[in-house]
Amino acid sequence: EAGVTQFPSHSVIEKGQTVTLRCDPISGHDNLYWYRRVMGKEIKFLLHFVKESKQDESGMPNNRFLAERTGGTYSTLKVQPAELEDSGVYFCASSQGLMEYFGPGTRLTVL
Amino acid sequence: AQTVTQSQPEMSVQEAETVTLSCTYDTSESDYYLFWYKQPPSRQMILVIRQEAYKQQNATENRFSVNFQKAAKSFSLKISDSQLGDAAMYFCAYRKLGNTGKLIFGQGTTLQVKP
Numbered sequence: 001e002a003g004v005t006q007f008p009s010h011s012v013i014e015k016g017q018t019v020t021l022r023c024d025p026i027s028g029h030d031n032l033y034w035y036r037r038v039m040g041k042e043i044k045f046l047l048h049f050v051k052e053s054k055q056d057e058s059g060m061p062n063n064r065f066l067a068e069r070t071g072g073t074y075s076t077l078k079v080q081p082a083e084l085e086d087s088g089v090y091f092c093a094s095s096q097g098l099m100e101y102f103g104p105g106t107r108l109t110v111l
Numbered sequence: 112a113q114t115v116t117q118s119q120p121e122m123s124v125q126e127a128e129t130v131t132l133s134c135t136y137d138t139s140e141s142d143y144y145l146f147w148y149k150q151p152p153s154r155q156m157i158l159v160i161r162q163e164a165y166k167q168q169n170a171t172e173n174r175f176s177v178n179f180q181k182a183a184k185s186f187s188l189k190i191s192d193s194q195l196g197d198a199a200m201y202f203c204a205y206r207k208l209g210n211t212g213k214l215i216f217g218q219g220t221t222l223q224v225k226p
Contacts, residue, residue, distance in 0.1 A: 035214075040218075042115070042218045042219065043202060043214075043216040043219075044216070045213040045215070048211070048212070055211070056213060089154075091156065095210075098161075099161075100214065104153070104154045105155075
């Protein structure tokens with residue numbers, strides 16, 4: 001069974017540009033989470049989907065971040081326009097029960 | 112709001128020896144879950160061990176065990192017979208009771224295992 005996959009693995013963009021991160025959860029997992037870790041700090045929750053609905057988006061930092069999960073399968077997280085402080089590693093996780101399975105993360109660098 | 116604190120940014124251990132990673136948390140809930148996750152250099156985070164707060168018995172998974180002190184809000188991870196493959200960043204995490212919901216992570220502890 002394939003695990004959680006994320007694309008791209010790395011992205012380097014300039015301030016003001018747009019970046020879209022993608023997460024493919026484990027097939028059949030209704031719950032999908034986005035987290036991010038800014039350099040040297042703790043991993044912070046961004047939002048939680050149940051199927052295609054946003055269950056909890058309390059961690060989204062501002063309206064430059066837009067997450068979607070059309071059809072309840074893969075999810076995208078778009079940052080527009082990117083700022084320097086958006087640099088970090090963005091993790092996706094999926095679950096169908098108590099245990100969450102994490103993807104390898106996307107390392108985003110905003111110059 | 113719930114918080115999780117890992118006060119050891121880095122730890123090292125000699126291969127085959129035992130190391131303990133510390134974690135404290137704060138919550139007003141009486142029932143919840145606590146987790147230790149491991150993130151090796153390849154970056155994919157995996158679950159090491161889970162503890163349900165309503166269980167008094169400390170969780171154990173092979174060489175990994177926890178010391179859960181509910182009153183002190185402490186949740187340390189003990190790794191026995193350390194192996195080179197244990198080298199990774201370890202995150203302590205908290206979740207409210209239930210099958211879904213966000214994890215609240217600590218800052219992480221980087222564990223170095225010396226041959």
